[in-house]
Amino acid sequence: MAVAGDKDLDIPRAEPGPAPPVPRARRRPRPRLRRRTELVVLLAPALLLFVGFVLLPIVLAAWDGMHKWTGFGSLGPFAGLHNYRLVLSDPVFRQSFVHNVIIVIASILIQLPLGLGMALLLNRRIRGRAFLRTLAFAPFVLPYATTAVMWLLLLQPGGFVDQVMKLVGLGGLVQLWLANLHLVIYTMIVVLTWQFFGFAMILMLAGLQGIPGELREAAALDGASGWQATRRITLPLLGPTIRIWLFLSVVGSLQVFDQVWIMTGGGPANASSTMVTYLVQHGFQSYEFGYGSAVAVIIFLICFIFALLYQRFVLRRDTRGALTRAVG
Amino acid sequence: MRSPRKPAVVAMAAAAALALAACGSSGGGKASSSSGKVTLTWWTNATAGQLKTVWQQAATAFHAAHPNVTIQVEPLQNEAFTTKVPPALASSNPPDIYQQWGGGQEATQVPSGKVADLTRLSSGWIGEVGSSAQAWQVNGKQYGVPYDLHTVGFWYRKDLFARAGITTPPTTLAELQTDDAKLKAAHIVPIAIGSKDKWPDAFWWEYFALRLCPTATLKAAMKGVNLSAPCFTQAGNQLKSFMTTKPFQAGFLGTPAQVGAGSSAGMVANGKAAMELQGDWDPGVMAPLTSDKKLNSELGWFPFPAISGGAGSPATTLGGGDGFSCTTPATEPACAQFLQYIDSTSVQKKVVAANVGLPANPAAASALSLPALKQVLTYNHAAPYVQTYFDIAFPTSVGQALDAAIATYFAGQGSPQSVITAVSQARNQ
Numbered sequence: 001m002a003v004a005g006d007k008d009l010d011i012p013r014a015e016p017g018p019a020p021p022v023p024r025a026r027r028r029p030r031p032r033l034r035r036r037t038e039l040v041v042l043l044a045p046a047l048l049l050f051v052g053f054v055l056l057p058i059v060l061a062a063w064d065g066m067h068k069w070t071g072f073g074s075l076g077p078f079a080g081l082h083n084y085r086l087v088l089s090d091p092v093f094r095q096s097f098v099h100n101v102i103i104v105i106a107s108i109l110i111q112l113p114l115g116l117g118m119a120l121l122l123n124r125r126i127r128g129r130a131f132l133r134t135l136a137f138a139p140f141v142l143p144y145a146t147t148a149v150m151w152l153l154l155l156q157p158g159g160f161v162d163q164v165m166k167l168v169g170l171g172g173l174v175q176l177w178l179a180n181l182h183l184v185i186y187t188m189i190v191v192l193t194w195q196f197f198g199f200a201m202i203l204m205l206a207g208l209q210g211i212p213g214e215l216r217e218a219a220a221l222d223g224a225s226g227w228q229a230t231r232r233i234t235l236p237l238l239g240p241t242i243r244i245w246l247f248l249s250v251v252g253s254l255q256v257f258d259q260v261w262i263m264t265g266g267g268p269a270n271a272s273s274t275m276v277t278y279l280v281q282h283g284f285q286s287y288e289f290g291y292g293s294a295v296a297v298i299i300f301l302i303c304f305i306f307a308l309l310y311q312r313f314v315l316r317r318d319t320r321g322a323l324t325r326a327v328g
Numbered sequence: 329m330r331s332p333r334k335p336a337v338v339a340m341a342a343a344a345a346l347a348l349a350a351c352g353s354s355g356g357g358k359a360s361s362s363s364g365k366v367t368l369t370w371w372t373n374a375t376a377g378q379l380k381t382v383w384q385q386a387a388t389a390f391h392a393a394h395p396n397v398t399i400q401v402e403p404l405q406n407e408a409f410t411t412k413v414p415p416a417l418a419s420s421n422p423p424d425i426y427q428q429w430g431g432g433q434e435a436t437q438v439p440s441g442k443v444a445d446l447t448r449l450s451s452g453w454i455g456e457v458g459s460s461a462q463a464w465q466v467n468g469k470q471y472g473v474p475y476d477l478h479t480v481g482f483w484y485r486k487d488l489f490a491r492a493g494i495t496t497p498p499t500t501l502a503e504l505q506t507d508d509a510k511l512k513a514a515h516i517v518p519i520a521i522g523s524k525d526k527w528p529d530a531f532w533w534e535y536f537a538l539r540l541c542p543t544a545t546l547k548a549a550m551k552g553v554n555l556s557a558p559c560f561t562q563a564g565n566q567l568k569s570f571m572t573t574k575p576f577q578a579g580f581l582g583t584p585a586q587v588g589a590g591s592s593a594g595m596v597a598n599g600k601a602a603m604e605l606q607g608d609w610d611p612g613v614m615a616p617l618t619s620d621k622k623l624n625s626e627l628g629w630f631p632f633p634a635i636s637g638g639a640g641s642p643a644t645t646l647g648g649g650d651g652f653s654c655t656t657p658a659t660e661p662a663c664a665q666f667l668q669y670i671d672s673t674s675v676q677k678k679v680v681a682a683n684v685g686l687p688a689n690p691a692a693a694s695a696l697s698l699p700a701l702k703q704v705l706t707y708n709h710a711a712p713y714v715q716t717y718f719d720i721a722f723p724t725s726v727g728q729a730l731d732a733a734i735a736t737y738f739a740g741q742g743s744p745q746s747v748i749t750a751v752s753q754a755r756n757q
Binding site: 070086149152153155156157159176177178179180181184264265267268269270271281285286287288291 | 436523524525526577578579580581582583584587588590724725728729732735736738739740741742754757
């Protein structure tokens with residue numbers, strides 16, 4: 001992890017400091033009944049919403065996935081795990097999963113350095129900083145559908161991108177960006193990077209704001225170069241931000257849909273399909289809601305297991321101390 | 329993605345039931361045939377535009393002529409029909425008239441027992457519609473009636489054909505290939521196709537099948553949801569050898585059919601390609617994609633050419649259309665009467681003027697704005713057999729699997745056999 005180095009350095013961590021002093025428990029302990037009523041009253045609405053709109057749908061989707069169901073009328077015949085097996089053995093779904101993994105890896109390898117670099121650059125006092133920040137962040141604010149249609153038009157054969165490449169003498173490198181089976185997924189990655197690196201940048205910028213300038217000053221007094229200060233002080237202190245961005249980026253990459261759907265529909269020949277475009281094709285468009293539910297549950301499990309593992313092994317230090325414990 | 333679909337459908341069904349109950353009560357009980365007064369609830373997909381007005385006018389005019397019959401128009405979003413109709417047909421209170429596309433979808437609705445058999449009630453006038461009406465039949469019985477029709481064929485630019493020295497549109501596949509070569513020699517893209525959307529690919533594959541398979545084989549294939557007859561494999565093979573002549577634009581796999589000037593429709597509209605295999609609606613799609621004011625006079629139409637040695641009739645067409653079905657027994661006669669009224673010349677002319685498709689009743693042809701569309705209509709009505717788009721004729725899941733397999737085949741993957749296997753797999757899944 002990016003913070004491995006901070007053990008060697010005797011510097012304060014970006015973790016939350018010691019918890020504020022807990023107010024002393026009241027003299028007269030509250031009666032148990034009252035506390036319980038309080039808990040029930042305060043928790044019930046949120047719990048009800050959570051169960052009704054999160055847990056129940058997941059359970060229902062898992063149950064629907066065990067049936068052959070066209071989505072109309074009552075559930076079809078019970079099929080056990082048949083749908084789940086079909087999904088996992090479908091080469092197109094596997095291909096879609098691989099595409100998602102490629103997108104995850106690419107966004108980490110490209111967006112992280114890009115976002116971080118831009119953040120470090122735009123954290124300095126330079127002329128037009130606010131403008132540049134807005135410019136870099138603008139793509140993220142665009143609706144996904146707008147981005148997709150815009151790039152669809154730019155990337156047409158003989159379109160803007162091709163023309164510009166020809167103008168600067170790169171005409172030989174012009175490709176069928178959206179029609180080449182081997183290239184289309186990487187075209188999508190370019191579009192996704194364009195849209196999302198601003199988000200990485202803005203998160204990193206926010207993280208940088210929280211690092212006291214004195215630390216770098218002190219390091220400079222001790223003779224550290226600019227690069228050393230960045231490498232040994234800024235980056236480690238940015239750890240929690242980077243870890244949160246990674247989490248959001250991976251989960252987002254696993255759920256990519258809009259841009260791909262509008263630009264290629266997952267094609268040609270499934271060369272740019274993702275797990276969610278597969279879900280829409282096989283669940284909604286084909287009216288196989290049982291099968292589609294199975295796909296949805298599998299995508300959910302993939303994201304959920306990743307989230308759990310990440311929380312357990314990576315985010316644990318960041319959330320430590322931020323969790324509320326029962327008091328009294 | 330983790331949406332509670334089942335509760336959603338149940339909730340929709342409940343909402344639909346409530347809405348129906350409300351309508352029923354306000355109409356004073358629609359099954360009150362003893363008093364002679366009936367109220368028909370009418371689900372249409374015309375939520376906006378000219379057609380919505382046409383339907384409202386039709387309902388009002390019909391009530392004026394038949395004071396005992398009140399028709400309540402209830403426009404629903406097009407996409408809502410697939411989710412709302414099945415639960416409504418399972419309830420005791422379905423809409424009296426509802427949007428019907430025929431084919432496999434209609435066939436899956438008939439077993440609900442709620443869809444009215446209009447064979448007898450429509451026998452006096454359904455002949456005017458021609459063989460297209462068969463697409464709304466299940467086992468030879470008329471369960472729905474079309475109000476407009478669609479036909480797929482070639483839209484071409486006369487100016488580009490002339491520039492390449494082509495005097496008459498091709499009538500055989502061999503001629504089409506010769507013309508392709510002439511167009512290429514004149515540096516014109518012969519044929520545009522929007523493969524990104526998959527269904528345009530299916531038009532090609534299906535027309536090859538239509539020209540190579542006898543009508544009886546096509547009918548049997550639709551009925552049995554089975555493409556194992558050798559002519560379907562042959563269709564795949566012939567399509568492949570046609571594609572090796574590279575008739576389509578560069579990068580056609582990524583081209584959308586109708587979105588933007590770079591779409592296949594936009595290419596023809598802007599003179600970037602000479603022709604396109606598309607539905608009768610294509611001129612309407614092209615118009616906003618170009619500033620070419622002369623587009624309509626430059627556009628011509630010709631049917632999919634014959635394939636030499638093919639067992640299929642060169643006059644068979646691929647198409648579809650929009651229609652309506654009736655449900656409740658008590659309102660059946662009034663409903664059938666109303667559908668007859670909708671197919672009457674006066675209403676049909678308004679439907680045509682709304683630019684939704686070809687009129688189901690050819691007597692309304694004079695209202696067609698483009699001369700080429702009259703040609704399309706004549707061809708459609710003369711067709712010995714109108715094959716509904718395979719993806720509509722088949723159960724939805726099979727149709728989608730077929731479209732996906734054909735699109736994959738267009739991308740140079742899979743084989744003629746893989747298209748056929750995709751259908752049998754989807755059928756058995």
